[in-house]
């Protein structure tokens with residue numbers, strides 16, 4: 464099964480990119496060929512997260528995705544994460560048939576302000592190429608309702624991609640405002656569904672291709688050393704947030720998974736490896752969460768439940 468995965472969020476700083484990079488890494492560790500397209504044109508961060516210093520904040524020379532989509536370069540640059548990462552443990556941690564290839568954004572890119580037919584054609588051609596070469600392609604969109612979002616929705620409607628399975632992940636933190644924002648990104652007039660319908664998508668089909676990822680959710684276990692009053696307060700907030708999620712059509716049936724608060728990621732955006740867990744720097748629950756998200760992403764039953 465060949466899959467295009469669109470990572471979106473309403474707010475910035477939700478954990479969309481870091482979680483997507485980690486999911487992409489863990490899928491490549493199962494032997495899949497994975498592409499990661501940095502469509503956050505104003506702030507391409509994936510190079511930094513994969514610890515590839517030469518493209519820490521996007522690629523130079525006008526050969527990134529932004530330039531490609533504008534027609535300024537014939538082919539977008541691609542970078543093998545394991546060949547180019549500065550992190551030795553990441554370069555050595557591989558599955559014999561797995562691949563992880565980053566299509567970086569341009570260092571000097573910016574958000575698009577208009578969308579035209581040639582851009583849609585180039586984007587469609589890019590997705591079609593990825594479909595031929597990779598098992599899974601992540602497309603990390605910028606936060607909010609961007610042109611990149613409309614571009615993704617228009618390209619996936621083209622006849623060339625009619626057989627492609629598209630999945631949408633909406634990332635949000637586990638707070639009241641983030642839940643409301645996640646809902647509005649999907650359901651508001653110019654949200655994913657509204658824009659999708661404008662471009663010819665079937666609303667229900669598109670809705671069935673959306674799942675939510677709750678990021679950096681505080682744990683309520685004793686290990687956190689919470690005072691009783693804190694634990695009781697947090698439990699009440701969790702209950703309130705669960706009710707808010709249900710009210711906002713983001714309840715557990717449409718949740719792909721959640722990630723716990725991870726101290727390592729609070730200090731640095733990166734891929735967490737098994738070696739970080741065995742060195743007891745990263746929490747095992749965090750890697751379990753990324754693996755769980757990656758597994759569920761590829762599990763058809765998870766996506767067919769609503770149909």
Ligand SMILES: Nc1ncnc2c1ncn2[C@@H]1O[C@H](COP(=O)(O)OP(=O)(O)OP(=O)(O)O)[C@@H](O)[C@H]1O
Pocket residue numbers: 472474475476477478479480481482503506508605606634678679680722723724725726728729730731732733
């Ligand atoms: N589970 C987690 N626990 C703690 N911190 C996290 C967790 N997930 C992500 N972070 C941190 O949160 C910050 C925001 O994450 P990230 O950059 O992935 O978000 P984003 O939604 O892609 O943001 P932007 O809109 O700026 O692109 C980063 O510093 C990241 O390391």
Ligand SMILES: [Mg+2]
Pocket residue numbers: 479480481503508
């Ligand atoms: Mg990001």
